[in-house]
Amino acid sequence: MAVEKKAFVLRIHPETLKELEGWAQEEFRSVNGQIEFLLNDALRKRKKRSKDSTKDEPEASTDN
Incomplete structure (x- = not known):
């Protein structure tokens, strides 16, 4: 089953x-494919950073 994709206009320098x-061209992708690849990679890294930062936070203390 094909994934439905949403088209939109991109203004770029x-x-x-x-x-x-x-x-x-170097990576044998279309420009659209390259942009999608880069966005997906950035989102994956962002999610990973978010998970890693929650691991570094100390547990909330219940002692008052």
């Missing part, structure tokens, strides 16, 4: 687009 086009 021409220089940034040129860099993305080159990067996508």
Whole structure:
């Protein structure tokens, strides 16, 4: 079953687009595929950081 994707307009600086086009070409992806890959990677890393930061927080003390 195919995942439904939502289309939207992206405004981007021409220089940034040129860099993305080159990067996508190096990794054998379309520009759209490269942007989606980068966004998914950033979201995955953000979720991991969020989980790691909660591990570092001390447990709330119940002693008053």
